[in-house]
Amino acid sequence: MSTRADFPRPVREIENLWIPMPDGARLAARVWLPEDAEIDPVPALLEFLPYRKSDGTTLRDSMRQPYYAGHGYAVARVDMRGSGDSDGVLDDEYTTQEHDDAVAIIAWLARQSWCDGNVGMMGISWGGFNSLQVAARRPPELKAILVIGFTDDRYADDVHYMGGCVITSQMLSWSSVMLAYNALPPDPRWVGERWRDMWFERLEGSPPFVEAWLTHQTRDAYWKHGSAGEDYDAIQVPVYAVGGWADSYNNSVPRLLAGLSVPRKGLIGPWAHTFPEMGGPEPAIGFLQDSLRWWDHWLKGVDTGIMDEPMLRCWIQDSVPPATFYAERPGRWVADPAWPSPNVSWWSYHLHGAGPANWLDVAPGTTLPRTIRGREGYSFDVGQWGSYGSPGEWPGDQRAADGEALTFDCEPVEKPMDILGYPELDLSLSVDRPLALVAARLCDVAPDGASTLVSWGLLNLTHRNSHEFPEPLVPGERYQVTVRLNVTGHRLATGHRWRVAISPTYTRHAWPSPEPVTLTVFTGAASRLRLPVRDPQPDDDALRPFPSAESSPPLAMETLRTPATRKSLRHDLIDGVTEYLIEDDAGRSRHVGSGMETDDRLMERYTVRDGAPLSLQVHIERTLELQRDEWRIRVETLSTMTADATHFHVS
Structure with missing residues (x-):
C-alpha cells in the first residue's frame, strides 16, 4: 500500500476536543479537518x-482520517462514554445511552462553524454496529453511513451465540477484552488530575459484560435492541455495507441488501477483520478512494457514478490447498x-448411505440411519471464529476433523x-439426549485428499423452530431441521469434491451439551445439502477495476518489544x-509524538476431557500497560468460565 500526504486541501489535527453532552458529561474527540474549513x-x-x-x-486512525x-x-x-x-x-x-450520545454528537458536529451541516457515520466492527443502530434513530443531520x-x-451473528449455541471461543474471550480495556484510565494529558478519580469510577462501575450476555440465552428484548434486522425500515439513509470472507461478520451484508429499502451497496472481498485497503489477505483495494466516491455522492451531491454500479460486488475465491495462513487468496x-x-439458483445434493459408505448425489436414495457419538475434544483444529489476518487463524487441513x-x-x-450465498443443510435426525446441537462444515476436497474448509454452521436443536422460544427434544424422536451455513463465495475446481461433515460436537466454537450425545442422521429425500450456485456472467469481466490501495502516512511508532504469538493443540x-492454548x-510500542508506551499480553487456555462435556474450562489472562515517563498503569484480568448441567459459572 502506498502513502500520500499531497491532498487537495491541507489538513490540521486537533488531538483533543471536548464535546458536551446534554447531561453535562464531556466526550473526548480527535478531529482532522481542512485548514480552511472555517472559511469553506x-x-x-x-x-x-x-x-x-x-x-x-x-x-489506524492516522492512516485513514487525514486522508478524508x-x-x-x-x-x-x-x-465513547466511559472509554x-x-x-x-x-x-x-x-x-x-451510547445511541443517545451519538445522536447528540451528530447534532453538535452539524452546528460547528467548520461543518456544512451534513454528517456521515462510519466504522468497522463496533463502529459498524453502532452506525447502523444510530441510523435507525434517524437523526436529521445524518445523511449516509x-x-x-x-x-x-x-x-x-455476533460473539455471543451462533445458531443458539454459546460460542466457546468468543463469549468469555471478548468479555475479557472489554473488562481489561474498561479498566484503563484516561490520559492525564487531557483530563489532568481528574484521571485517578475517573479511573476508580470505571474500576468500580464497569461490570464484566459476560454476566449480562449469559443471563440472556435466547433472542429476547436485550438482543433485539440494537439489531437492525428487527426493523430495516427504521433506517432511512443510504448504506454501504462491507465485509471480508476471512472475517466472521459477512452474513449481514446480503441480508442488509435484501432487507433495506434505501439506496444501498455491498462489497465482500477476501479480507479478514480489517479495512479493505489494508488487505490481509490480498488483494487489497483502494477503498479510501472508493469510499470517497460514496461520501462525495451522498454528502456533497457530486455524481461520482458509484450508484450506477451493481448493488453487490464479491470476490469469488478459487480452490486453494488448506493452510493456517494466507497472504493472498x-x-x-x-x-x-x-x-x-x-444469477444464483439452488443446487441440491442428497445424503446417501449404504454399509460403511456415505456419499452425496443429486437424486434422493433410501432412508437409512447414520449414527455418530460426538467427541468433546473434536474441532479445536477448525480455525478461529474470525480472522484478523495473522498466522495460525485459518483452519488448516480438515482431514483429521472430517475423520471424526x-x-x-x-x-x-x-x-x-461457483457458489455465492448461504449453503443450507436440511436434516432428518434424532438424538439420544434432551439437549443437543448439530454442527455442519462444508469442505472443498482436492484430488489428493486435502480438505479445505469453505463454510460452517451451528444449530442448538432446542432452537430448531425459534431462537426466542426454545422447545425441548424428546430422545429418539425424529425431527426435520435446517442448518444455515455462513455466507460464502467459492469456486470448486474441476476434479474437486464437495464434502459435508456433521457432528453433535464442535467444542472450539460451540459449548457442548451437558451430556455426551449420539446423533442419528437419516439419509434419503429429507436430508440434503443445498448450494447457492452462481452462473458466470459476461459482465463480470467488464467490471471497473478498483484503484490501488493508498493511505495517509502512518503515525510514528517505536517498537520496544516485538510481537509474538503461539498457538498449540495438545491431547493427553x-x-x-x-488443551488448546493461545x-x-x-x-x-511507544507513540513517538505523545511518548505513551502501550503493552498488551494475552493467554487463553481451553481444556476438556473426552466423555465429560462438563469438564470444559475456558481460562483467560490479560495484561495491559500504559506508561509515559514516571506515570505507569498496569491492568491484569483473570477470567474463567465453566458449566454444570444447569448453569454457567464465571469468575
Whole structure:
C-alpha cells in the first residue's frame, strides 16, 4: 500500500476536543479537518468507539482520517462514554445511552462553524454496529453511513451465540477484552488530575459484560435492541455495507441488501477483520478512494457514478490447498444487480448411505440411519471464529476433523462450480439426549485428499423452530431441521469434491451439551445439502477495476518489544484431555509524538476431557500497560468460565 500526504486541501489535527453532552458529561474527540474549513465548511464524518483515541486506534486512525480530511471532510474520532479520555462508565455494548450520545454528537458536529451541516457515520466492527443502530434513530443531520465488519443481528451473528449455541471461543474471550480495556484510565494529558478519580469510577462501575450476555440465552428484548434486522425500515439513509470472507461478520451484508429499502451497496472481498485497503489477505483495494466516491455522492451531491454500479460486488475465491495462513487468496471479482441475485439458483445434493459408505448425489436414495457419538475434544483444529489476518487463524487441513464426523462426498465435478450465498443443510435426525446441537462444515476436497474448509454452521436443536422460544427434544424422536451455513463465495475446481461433515460436537466454537450425545442422521429425500450456485456472467469481466490501495502516512511508532504469538493443540493419551492454548504477545510500542508506551499480553487456555462435556474450562489472562515517563498503569484480568448441567459459572 502506498502513502500520500499531497491532498487537495491541507489538513490540521486537533488531538483533543471536548464535546458536551446534554447531561453535562464531556466526550473526548480527535478531529482532522481542512485548514480552511472555517472559511469553506465541509461535511463531517463520525467514528464512535470505545477503543481509546489517544493510544488505542491511533495508528489506524492516522492512516485513514487525514486522508478524508485532505479531500474535504472533517473527521471526528470520538471516545465513547466511559472509554479513553471521555467521562463516565461503560457498562455494556450498544446501550441506549451510547445511541443517545451519538445522536447528540451528530447534532453538535452539524452546528460547528467548520461543518456544512451534513454528517456521515462510519466504522468497522463496533463502529459498524453502532452506525447502523444510530441510523435507525434517524437523526436529521445524518445523511449516509458506511459499515464494515458488522452485524444486523446481535443474537445470532455476533460473539455471543451462533445458531443458539454459546460460542466457546468468543463469549468469555471478548468479555475479557472489554473488562481489561474498561479498566484503563484516561490520559492525564487531557483530563489532568481528574484521571485517578475517573479511573476508580470505571474500576468500580464497569461490570464484566459476560454476566449480562449469559443471563440472556435466547433472542429476547436485550438482543433485539440494537439489531437492525428487527426493523430495516427504521433506517432511512443510504448504506454501504462491507465485509471480508476471512472475517466472521459477512452474513449481514446480503441480508442488509435484501432487507433495506434505501439506496444501498455491498462489497465482500477476501479480507479478514480489517479495512479493505489494508488487505490481509490480498488483494487489497483502494477503498479510501472508493469510499470517497460514496461520501462525495451522498454528502456533497457530486455524481461520482458509484450508484450506477451493481448493488453487490464479491470476490469469488478459487480452490486453494488448506493452510493456517494466507497472504493472498486467488479469485476474481463478480457483481450482482440485486440480492437475492437473479444469477444464483439452488443446487441440491442428497445424503446417501449404504454399509460403511456415505456419499452425496443429486437424486434422493433410501432412508437409512447414520449414527455418530460426538467427541468433546473434536474441532479445536477448525480455525478461529474470525480472522484478523495473522498466522495460525485459518483452519488448516480438515482431514483429521472430517475423520471424526459423519461425512458425505459428491463425485468430482466435471467443470468449475461457483457458489455465492448461504449453503443450507436440511436434516432428518434424532438424538439420544434432551439437549443437543448439530454442527455442519462444508469442505472443498482436492484430488489428493486435502480438505479445505469453505463454510460452517451451528444449530442448538432446542432452537430448531425459534431462537426466542426454545422447545425441548424428546430422545429418539425424529425431527426435520435446517442448518444455515455462513455466507460464502467459492469456486470448486474441476476434479474437486464437495464434502459435508456433521457432528453433535464442535467444542472450539460451540459449548457442548451437558451430556455426551449420539446423533442419528437419516439419509434419503429429507436430508440434503443445498448450494447457492452462481452462473458466470459476461459482465463480470467488464467490471471497473478498483484503484490501488493508498493511505495517509502512518503515525510514528517505536517498537520496544516485538510481537509474538503461539498457538498449540495438545491431547493427553492417558487422561483424554485436550488443551488448546493461545499465547499472544502484542508487543510493546511507544507513540513517538505523545511518548505513551502501550503493552498488551494475552493467554487463553481451553481444556476438556473426552466423555465429560462438563469438564470444559475456558481460562483467560490479560495484561495491559500504559506508561509515559514516571506515570505507569498496569491492568491484569483473570477470567474463567465453566458449566454444570444447569448453569454457567464465571469468575
